[in-house]
Amino acid sequence: MTPVAAAIVATGQTDHVSRRLDASMAEIAREAIDRCLASRNLSFDDIDAIVAGNMEMFEGIYLVDQFFVDALGALGKPLFKLNTGGTVGASVAVCCYHLIASGRYQKVLGVGFEKQSDGSTQAAITTVGDPIWERAVMAGAIGNFATMASTYIHESGVTEEQAAKVAVKARHNACRNPHAHLKLPNLTVEEVLASEYLAFPIHRLDMCPSSDGACAIVMVAGDSADGLAEHPAWVHAAVTAHDQQYMGDSPKRLAVMRSLRAAAEKGYRQAGIADPLRDFDVAEIYEPASYAELAMCENLGICEMGAGGRLIDEGLTQMDGPLPVNPSGGVQSTNPVGATALIRVAEAALQVMGEAGEHQVPEVRRALATGYGGNAWTDLMILSRERPTP
Amino acid sequence: MTSSPAWIVGIGHAACAPARDDVNTTELAWEAISAALDDAGFQLGEIEGAVTASQDFWEGRTISSMSVNEVAGGTLRSEAKVAADGVMALLYAMARIEDGDQHLNLVVAHAKESQADPHTVELAAFDPYYERALNPDETVAAGLQADLYYRRSGLTPEHSARVVAAARRRSGVLDPLSPDEILASPITARPLRALDRAPLMDAATCLVVCDEQIARERDLPRVRLVTGAARSGPWWTARDLTVAPELRAAADEALERAGWTPDSLTRIELGAPYAHQQLLLAEALGLGEGEALVERFEADAGDPRINADGGWLGGTAGTVAGLASAAHAAHELRERGGRALVHGATGLCAQSHAVVLLEGR
Secondary structure (H helix, E strand, O other), X not given: OOOOOEEEEEEEEOOOEOOOOOOOHHHHHHHHHHHHHHOOOOOHHHOOEEEEEOOHHHHOOOOHHHHOOOOOOOEOOOEEEEOOHHHHHHHXXXXXXXXXXXXXXXXXXXXXXXXXXXXXXXXXXXXXXXXOOOOOOOOHHHHHHHHHHHHHHHHHOOOHXXXXXXXXXXXXXXXXXXXXXXXXXXXXXXXXXXXXEEEOOEEHHHEOOOOEEEEEEEEEEHHHHOOOOOOOEEEEEEEEEEOOOOHHHOOOEOOEOHHHHHHHHHHHHHHOOOXXXXXXXXXXXXXXXXXHHHHHHHHOOOOOOOOHHHHHHOOOOOOOOOOOEOOOOHHHHOOOHHHHHHHHHHHHHHHHHOOOHHHOOOOOOEEEEEEEEOOOEEEEEEEEOOOOOO | OOOOOEEEEEEEEOOOEOOOOOOOHHHHHHHHHHHHHHHHOOOHHHOOEEEEEOOHHHHOOOOHHHHOOOOOOOEOOEEEEEOOOHHHHHHHHHHHHHOOXXXXXXXXXXXXXXXXXXXXXXXXXXXXXXXXXXXXXHHHHHHHHHHHHHHHHOOOHHHHHHHHHHHHHHOOOXXXXXXXXXXXXXXXXXXXXXXXXXXXXXXXXXXXXXXXXXHHHOOOOOEEEEEEEEEEOOOHHHOOOOXXXXXXXXXXXXXXXXXXXXXXXXXXXXXXXXXXXXXHHHHHOOOOOHHHHHHHHHOOOOOOEEOOOOOHHHOOOOOOHHHHHHHHHHHHHHHHOEEEEEEEEEOOOOOEEEEEEEEEO
């Protein structure tokens, strides 16, 4: 059988900040949706189904999708609520794809939202570990990434300076993105290294912020895309791969991202990617910590294994390099968790549509977006200006 | 495009009990998964991925599918978690098969309600600004709904007790009870009594679903996942709690997509945890009113039979209920043929509705 071709034609984001005192979480979600729909003169009447992502323990609202049913525009419509951790926004996009590719729906709205200032994200993230074996020793995201980054340093020889360069690139790129949270135009490598250790080797400025924000996309079927966007972002791959549940079961985690490699292998095959450095024009990679971007680039085949440090030293992933990575500023600049991975997909779509404004990379034809969550889980999407051939 | 039909080829349940303190969540899910794999004749290594259904709040764990994705075949493969009734997970799994991306998947729903404090969890589902200060829970909301529904319909707690008794009689999990015994249980939120609500349980259900090619090549006994539909309803304080037009709309859409008439259905599964909600939902589907409606729940013959294995009131867990009903229906359709409409609800007072249509050869 042949899947129905699917394309992202509209995106919308809030202007992400640490604390939105002016809006509830429902209002934040709706703001992103309204911006998304308004960008193409769409209304809720045009939408057949809604897919929503949020990590509800972060804000402490059980069945948050049911509470927000009107804010999400879902009254009288199918509402799929996904909940997969950091990946959830990308899981939303993957679900939108399947709902369209299967022929079930023509126009699907995907939305991810989080108002972290309403709750305690790290307390909730601590519950992700097995209650008997893991919770006492791996609390929250920072300790997790510190362990992984240490492994990665050991395996690849990457230095703290090289990681700091990634942190600087992200915050400089963010200055050109009107929606980004952490914009630090004058940040230097020295300042990153001088910021306190949260947990070795992670400096405070190596780590993503905690944001309030939301992101929405509209994905549509086949021919209806052409009338809605001059250059629709066609989906060429929408892949998910997980690793095992216990941290100790993932050998050399982060240095070796088995789920990312598995997802990339399938996605590249589907989209005909032979050399990712050459074949992609831009990548939006889910890098909660600076080290993660380098390790993920290695595992995505953008460089050789162990060569992540050289990638940043040689400027290959800078805005003027052959493969700009995270022109939006990435997760290190913006992290409303339920939306974060959908922002990767939306930013990749903006680049393909040629509508990224000041952070537009010239002549983008193919873009990569990834989501990361749970215990080294991956969602991966490949978007292109070319409509997939059946 | 030509969509590939999806089929149910394996069915498995974990032993359902008020407290499965002999197993953890992973083991509970594996009990259902291994039973379904055995039923279908597959090994876990052959499975391409899974759609799971669970709720973080009941599981006390953010990303609650962390506990099960490994035993659901998710290692280096695709697992997605739906935080809704299992019928929504089944609808998502159908789309993954129909577009040709996945060929052989598991659909797994699991809940260990014994490990949570129900009031704390349910309170978290209420509006934090205006409702939580009143300290409500699901039964408080359902009590208000029952009061309104009884006033509107003329039905009484005695009628609901007969619905519970019918479910208990068919249940493979719970002991039978007479309507009088149900009416003698303590008041929880007037007019509701304790036994008007399905008891909290530890439960897991798994279905093996595959595409046409695998079903044919293996010549597997199978039930077709014909189509489905879903409709979200308004927040519980923003709607008439005595009706469920969203269920009717979802059922009508699914039947129209399938080209079926309502009278061609041989079995209907209604997913709601309170007896008065069962009556309300059946009424919304046009299955009758008043005494005649109650008799439909008690009838063991005549099409369509309602909750022929007892449904949610017969013993399962929230989030699992819709998938457990689909499994029971599929089991019958595989043996005897027929057409089933399986419903699952998510939200306070059965807010949102999903239906899936199954057909046995």
